[in-house]
Amino acid sequence: MAEELETAQIPPHIMAAMRERMKMAQRMSRIKHKIVVMSGKGGVGKSTVAANLACVLAENGAAGLVDADVPPGTSDEPLSVAQEIPDADGAVVVTTPQEVSLLDVRKSIAFARAVKMDILGVIENMSGFVCPHCGKETAIFKVGGGEAAAEELGLPFLGRIPLDPRIVIGGDAGKPFVLEHPDSAAAQAFREIVKKLRPRLKETKPRPTGPLAK
Numbered sequence: 001m002a003e004e005l006e007t008a009q010i011p012p013h014i015m016a017a018m019r020e021r022m023k024m025a026q027r028m029s030r031i032k033h034k035i036v037v038m039s040g041k042g043g044v045g046k047s048t049v050a051a052n053l054a055c056v057l058a059e060n061g062a063a064g065l066v067d068a069d070v071p072p073g074t075s076d077e078p079l080s081v082a083q084e085i086p087d088a089d090g091a092v093v094v095t096t097p098q099e100v101s102l103l104d105v106r107k108s109i110a111f112a113r114a115v116k117m118d119i120l121g122v123i124e125n126m127s128g129f130v131c132p133h134c135g136k137e138t139a140i141f142k143v144g145g146g147e148a149a150a151e152e153l154g155l156p157f158l159g160r161i162p163l164d165p166r167i168v169i170g171g172d173a174g175k176p177f178v179l180e181h182p183d184s185a186a187a188q189a190f191r192e193i194v195k196k197l198r199p200r201l202k203e204t205k206p207r208p209t210g211p212l213a214k
């Protein structure tokens with residue numbers, strides 16, 4: 001095959017990168033809804049939010065979520081993510097309640113605009129602290145910054161997720177927190193967020209299944 005003849009001239013590291021891209025494209029094609037989870041800075045618990053959101057979405061039959069590490073404003077990585085996921089439903093921005101969140105959300109918006117991706121909404125993570133012993137909620141950080149940012153920027157606010165120390169433990173153990181502690185305030189928050197998110201997901205287009213399919 002022509003393909004095989006040409007591979008001889010392609011350097012191994014390029015081949016590896018190409019294979020990686022093809023694998024990702026295959027995985028992506030099986031996912032019904034693609035949501036890119038973004039944050040304007042690190043340390044907001046984006047990966048944890050992505051993992052648990054994916055889990056609740058899957059339970060709802062709306063599986064599929066991409067935890068794309070897209071630090072807005074750095075290199076061409078964001079652009080390549082957008083190219084890999086041209087049919088993404090949109091992006092969810094994860095931020096924290098602090099006052100700087102307006103700036104973070106702004107950065108994410110700028111990125112989403114640059115790659116022509118819709119923003120489905122903003123999630124305020126680490127919003128208050130729920131004591132795992134007595135279940136009492138305390139605002140260890142100022143609460144509401146993410147919501148204020150969403151409002152100011154005209155974006156839907158999807159909800160706040162309280163900090164629960166067990167989230168970190170669950171994340172390390174590999175089992176999503178929402179499955180491990182379905183009755184927790186944080187798990188409840190994830191379910192509420194998915195409820196708000198679902199109507200914003202694109203209608204699924206029937207996928208062509210054969211050479212004659214249109």
Ligand SMILES: [Zn+2]
Nearest residue numbers: 131133134135
């Ligand atoms: Zn307590």
